[in-house]
Amino acid sequence: MKLADLSLESGERLSSSDLRDRFDRGMTGRGIEICYDDDDQRYLRLFSSDTGPYADDVTGGQFTYIGEGQTGDQTLTGGNRFLANAKDRPLPIFFFHRSDGDDDWEYQGRVSVVDYDSGPFDTGDRTVYRFVLERHYEHGEQVDDAEATPDLSAAERVETTRSRVIRNTTLATDLKERYSHTCQVCGERRRRGVDEGYAEAHHLRPLGRPHDGPDTEGNIVVLCPDHHADFDYGMLAVDPKTYTIAHAYERDIDGTELFVRADHDLDGSFLDYHNREIASF
Known part of the structure; x- marks a missing residue:
């Protein structure tokens, strides 16, 4: 999607x-x-x-x-x-x-x-x-001023410009295809159709502020949606040297090893960054 x-x-x-x-x-x-x-x-x-x-x-x-x-x-x-x-x-x-x-x-x-x-x-x-x-009101919908009153003090509004991190989708797509859309944590291959796999690319050091991680292969792991969420929520950490997984609550995963292909140049420094800055256990 x-x-x-x-x-x-x-x-x-x-x-x-x-x-x-x-x-x-x-x-x-x-x-x-x-x-x-x-x-x-x-x-x-x-x-x-x-x-x-x-x-x-x-x-x-x-x-x-x-x-x-x-x-x-x-x-x-x-x-x-x-x-x-x-x-x-x-x-x-x-x-x-x-x-x-x-x-x-x-x-x-x-x-x-x-x-x-x-x-x-x-x-x-x-x-x-x-x-x-x-x-966000659409199709000409209106809202009464009384209904729009917030429960906290109104935030000051200023005119700003927005910047957006441009991701290299080709890089992530290629890596997901190399792993045949299988999760590096659990080995499961989710499907979006009978013959079409589904996986998500996760940046260990997130792009954009305040982390400012790079959009490089060494900073990406391929995951199923569940373990992608676990990385985001800080419920999962991986030893940069042994690839041993520590999971906050999933016993079947805790103590197993992250699967890393020989042609995936995963950078251990980004695993270490995730463990220090994002993992919460």
């Missing part, structure tokens, strides 16, 4: 299988899902439910959304970090909501991050992250 080809309209109701078919990936069960399309363009899927732990108020042009993490204090890691970064470095964010008693998810359109803060709020002694999200 390429984001440019995605057909999705506000108000559509989608089952879990519909979401998998439309995005070429299933649900992880997280409220904030870090995803990539066929061009390795990062995007987020946000999920909110009336029966969820935080009772997010999703009405109005701007609304609040509580970050992920249901026990202990929430931290600015994983999906929370990516959502916070989107305030200054926007990326596509697709928002879905499920009402009490419904099995399907209603697509409520694209949103952007206006502001965020942290505190106990109404969650007792726990610290949580609270994001102010703003809807």
Whole structure:
């Protein structure tokens, strides 16, 4: 799936299988899902439910959304970090909501991050992250000024220019083909069709600020969507010398070895960077 080809309209109701078919990936069960399309363009899927732990108020042009993490204090890691970064470095964010008693998810359109803060709020002694999200209205839709009032102080708006990291998609495509679209962590080969494999390219030292990683073969590993998410969330680390995998919770993977082809010049310094700066266990 390429984001440019995605057909999705506000108000559509989608089952879990519909979401998998439309995005070429299933649900992880997280409220904030870090995803990539066929061009390795990062995007987020946000999920909110009336029966969820935080009772997010999703009405109005701007609304609040509580970050992920249901026990202990929430931290600015994983999906929370990516959502916070989107305030200054926007990326596509697709928002879905499920009402009490419904099995399907209603697509409520694209949103952007206006502001965020942290505190106990109404969650007792726990610290949580609270994001102010703003809807992108399409097809002439209007919103009342009263509904557009944010729950946090309005962020100062200034005119800016946006820069976008240009990825070498040919490089990633070639590497995925060399691995026959199999994951270097688990060896699984996902499919987008009967005869067509699917894998994702992950930059160990992420491109763009603040990491400023290079778009080179030595900085890329080929992964299935699940283990791509684990790298992003910091749930997985790899020893730069032995390629031994340490996984935060998946026992079948913890202690196994990352598969690296002889013609893949993987640079151990980028594995080391990931372990120091991104891995969270």
